Amino acid sequence: xxxxxxxxxxxxxxxxxxxxxxxxxxxxxxxxxxxxxxxxxxxxxxxxxxxxxxxxxxxxxxxxxxxxxxxxxxxxxxxxxxxxxxxxxxxxxxxxxxxxxxxxxxxxxxxxxxxxxxxxxxxxxxxxxxxxxxxxxxxxxxxxxxxxxxxxxxxxxxxxxxxxxxxxxxxxxxxxxxxxxxxxxxxxxxxxxxxxxxxxxxxxxxxxxxxxxxxxxxxxxxxxxxxxxxxxxxxxxxxxxxxxxxxxxxxxxxxxxxxxxxxxxxxxxxxxxxxxxxxxxxxxxxxxxxxxxxxxxxxxxxxxxxxxxxxxxxxxxxxxxxxxxxxxxxxxxxxxxxxxxxxxxxxxxxxxxxxxxxxxxxxxxxxxxxxxxxxxxxxxxxxxxxxxxxxxxxxxxxxxxxxxxxxxxxxxxxxxxxxxxxxxxxxxxxxxxxxxxxxxxxxxxxxxxxxxxxxxxxxxxxxxxxxxxxxxxxxxxxxxxxxxxxxxxxxxxxx
Amino acid sequence: xxxxxxxxxxxxxxxxxxxxxxxxxxxxxxxxxxxxxxxxxxxxxxxxxxxxxxxxxxxxxxxxxxxxxxxxxxxxxxxxxxxxxxxxxxxxxxxxxxxxxxxxxxxxxxxxxxxxxxxxxxxxxxxxxxxxxxxxxxxxxxxxxxxxxxxxxxxxxxxxxxxxxxxxxxxxxxxxxxxxxxxxxxxxxxxxxxxxxxxxxxxxxxxxxxxxxxxxxxxxxxxxxxxxxxxxxxxxxxxxxxxxxxxxxxxxx
Numbered sequence: 001x002x003x004x005x006x007x008x009x010x011x012x013x014x015x016x017x018x019x020x021x022x023x024x025x026x027x028x029x030x031x032x033x034x035x036x037x038x039x040x041x042x043x044x045x046x047x048x049x050x051x052x053x054x055x056x057x058x059x060x061x062x063x064x065x066x067x068x069x070x071x072x073x074x075x076x077x078x079x080x081x082x083x084x085x086x087x088x089x090x091x092x093x094x095x096x097x098x099x100x101x102x103x104x105x106x107x108x109x110x111x112x113x114x115x116x117x118x119x120x121x122x123x124x125x126x127x128x129x130x131x132x133x134x135x136x137x138x139x140x141x142x143x144x145x146x147x148x149x150x151x152x153x154x155x156x157x158x159x160x161x162x163x164x165x166x167x168x169x170x171x172x173x174x175x176x177x178x179x180x181x182x183x184x185x186x187x188x189x190x191x192x193x194x195x196x197x198x199x200x201x202x203x204x205x206x207x208x209x210x211x212x213x214x215x216x217x218x219x220x221x222x223x224x225x226x227x228x229x230x231x232x233x234x235x236x237x238x239x240x241x242x243x244x245x246x247x248x249x250x251x252x253x254x255x256x257x258x259x260x261x262x263x264x265x266x267x268x269x270x271x272x273x274x275x276x277x278x279x280x281x282x283x284x285x286x287x288x289x290x291x292x293x294x295x296x297x298x299x300x301x302x303x304x305x306x307x308x309x310x311x312x313x314x315x316x317x318x319x320x321x322x323x324x325x326x327x328x329x330x331x332x333x334x335x336x337x338x339x340x341x342x343x344x345x346x347x348x349x350x351x352x353x354x355x356x357x358x359x360x361x362x363x364x365x366x367x368x369x370x371x372x373x374x375x376x377x378x379x380x381x382x383x384x385x386x387x388x389x390x391x392x393x394x395x396x397x398x399x400x401x402x403x404x405x406x407x408x409x410x411x412x413x414x415x416x417x418x419x420x421x422x423x424x425x426x427x428x429x430x431x432x433x434x435x436x437x438x439x440x441x442x443x444x445x446x447x448x449x450x451x452x453x454x455x456x457x458x459x460x461x462x463x464x465x466x467x468x469x470x471x472x473x474x475x476x477x478x479x480x481x482x483x484x485x486x487x488x489x490x491x492x493x494x495x
Numbered sequence: 496x497x498x499x500x501x502x503x504x505x506x507x508x509x510x511x512x513x514x515x516x517x518x519x520x521x522x523x524x525x526x527x528x529x530x531x532x533x534x535x536x537x538x539x540x541x542x543x544x545x546x547x548x549x550x551x552x553x554x555x556x557x558x559x560x561x562x563x564x565x566x567x568x569x570x571x572x573x574x575x576x577x578x579x580x581x582x583x584x585x586x587x588x589x590x591x592x593x594x595x596x597x598x599x600x601x602x603x604x605x606x607x608x609x610x611x612x613x614x615x616x617x618x619x620x621x622x623x624x625x626x627x628x629x630x631x632x633x634x635x636x637x638x639x640x641x642x643x644x645x646x647x648x649x650x651x652x653x654x655x656x657x658x659x660x661x662x663x664x665x666x667x668x669x670x671x672x673x674x675x676x677x678x679x680x681x682x683x684x685x686x687x688x689x690x691x692x693x694x695x696x697x698x699x700x701x702x703x704x705x706x707x708x709x710x711x712x713x714x715x716x717x718x719x720x721x722x723x724x725x726x727x728x729x730x731x732x733x734x735x736x737x738x739x740x741x742x743x744x745x746x747x748x
Contacts, residue, residue, distance in 0.1 A: 066531060069528065069723060072527065072531045076524075077716055077724075078717075085634065103637055156562060159724040159727035160724070160726075164725075324737045386544055386731070387541040390541070
């Protein structure tokens with residue numbers, strides 16, 4: 001781990017999200033720690049930069065262009081209209097022009113022009129540039145100051161998705177041995193232990209025992225959290241943070257109570273103990289597929305009828321959007337549940353069917369607001385209708401609590417801001433970027449706290465929870481405000 | 496039949512070359528966009544759940560610039576004004592060819608007036624788009640040579656076109672009009688006649704040819720690319736219909 005910094009640069013909150021004047025290079029100082037040898041090798045990448053890296057990089061770049069329609073299209077069609085320039089939370093927070101989506105893309109596009117278009121002949125005039133060490137350094141800095149949240153794509157007249165460009169850049173860098181320590185380390189842990197945190201099976205069982213005991217102490221009920229049980233109905237795959245981190249564990253207790261009360265048999269798995277998929281952050285198809293495959297191998301082995309995914313944003317996108325492509329089809333599942341179900345969808349359905357009942361007054365001490373997580377909002381869906389990913393969590397909150405307020409209009413639903421640490425940014429060494437990136441969201445939090453006395457910030461993403469638990473105190477808010485929707489369910493469910 | 500002059504010979508060669516560059520360039524680009532595989536499903540959600548819905552979404556972008564409207568009202572207004580007037584003008588240039596006859600239809604002057612209004616709107620909206628690149632700090636920072644080039648080229652085309660109506664006498668304009676039609680017909684039927692010799696016309700024509708030849712190599716390709724943009728054209732139905740591309744490779748290893 002990097003040393004925690006003594007002091008952070010924390011913007012002062014006034015409730016306004018202003019477009020800053022640009023300050024070139026403002027966040028160039030903050031960059032990731034390079035990946036370690038054994039992590040890179042475990043993922044199938046060269047361990048470090050080697051001779052001939054430039055040629056290799058251009059070769060991989062060409063391969064991606066030839067095999068990825070999104071990148072091929074997006075390299076050509078940007079007209080630099082500027083619609084995206086004021087939409088990225090990292091630009092709004094850092095003022096660094098390379099964090100404007102179009103300019104982040106330009107870091108790659110200028111190399112594209114040089115090697116792959118006639119404009120490359122006019123070098124400076126057309127802004128074409130060779131892939132030099134200098135350029136590579138910029139790539140490593142700024143393609144790791146993008147959380148792949150897709151907010152820019154929403155506002156782009158052509159839907160150009162910087163996340164795709166960032167993923168391609170990271171692929172190219174990984175392929176020549178320039179990786180990011182945090183994400184590669186996490187993926188390596190998944191391959192070794194089944195989860196991002198690196199919890200081995202016995203430790204996982206211990207923590208589940210502790211949670212069962214906690215629930216027993218709090219409610220007097222014997223709520224079990226089974227692990228590696230064959231032949232049950234449901235395989236529950238939460239993000240591994242739900243097993244060990246706070247406030248994530250409160251949501252896990254919520255899931256357990258829901259299953260218990262509804263009388264649906266389920267299990268978690270020590271082999272597939274991770275819903276998250278950092279392969280997606282790297283843009284690495286192979287790693288993404290391998291990580292995702294663990295869930296489906298385990299679903300087959302345990303002979304479950306249904307897979308349910310816990311509160312995690314990018315995990316849900318990976319599970320919902322990519323599972324079927326990468327490791328499907330899932331003919332062995334119950335034909336009603338041919339794909340994974342989101343835990344919120346599952347719980348709300350049980351409430352609507354009357355299988356469980358909630359006592360809303362249990363959350364009467366709370367004024368709840370909801371933060372749409374980027375990968376859920378802009379990368380996936382819940383339920384069987386368009387926009388279900390917005391309605392289902394809100395309905396669930398309203399079923400569990402009496403006081404709910406929305407965050408500022410224009411910053412919710414598909415227009416939501418990223419928490420600032422998605423896409424593999426949730427690491428200590430870029431803390432200033434994380435703080436700056438969360439600034440637009442924190443302005444709206446301040447407004448909600450000041451005007452509506454909001455004291456509970458409901459989330460459905462493990463990264464959001466970790467990020468905000470860390471960020472809230474730096475901005476002067478209580479970390480206790482942060483929690484999952486199933487934490488509310490956990491409080492309110494009548495056992 | 497009058498013999499062809501040297502200017503016409505040059506412009507015939509120029510026009511066919513430009514036409515070839517445009518056709519081949521655009522077709523190659525379409526082929527490239529259409530055949531490049533898309534490994535995973537990446538619609539920007541909330542997205543339509545059906546193909547019809549996705550088509551409606553993309554048409555909403557093409558005809559109304561819906562996403563741009565969401566992001567920046569001023570850019571939308573002037574960008575939209577430019578595109579509408581530009582396309583009306585292209586359409587009317589083709590249409591003129593069919594309605595220009597002797598005698599002229601009684602509404603020909605109204606037709607021309609509409610064209611002139613479109614031309615003025617086009618040039619003014621381009622001027623705004625250009626000013627924006629110079630004045631707004633962020634936009635100035637991201638603007639490249641090629642962004643100014645295309646704006647200035649389009650403005651010059653518009654101004655040259657308008658100048659035909661404002662600088663030339665009606666009689667001189669009629670001379671241009673009368674020889675333009677046979678020249679254009681000749682391009683298609685290979686029964687060549689001389690190109691109008693008026694220098695203002697030739698400037699207008701030359702600039703248009705330069706623009707057309709530049710299109711396949713420029714950002715103007717967005718008019719093709721938008722139809723292939725995965726975040727907008729893909730359908731959000733991974734459960735109902737398995738999105739499977741067996742050729743999807745892992746490219747980073």
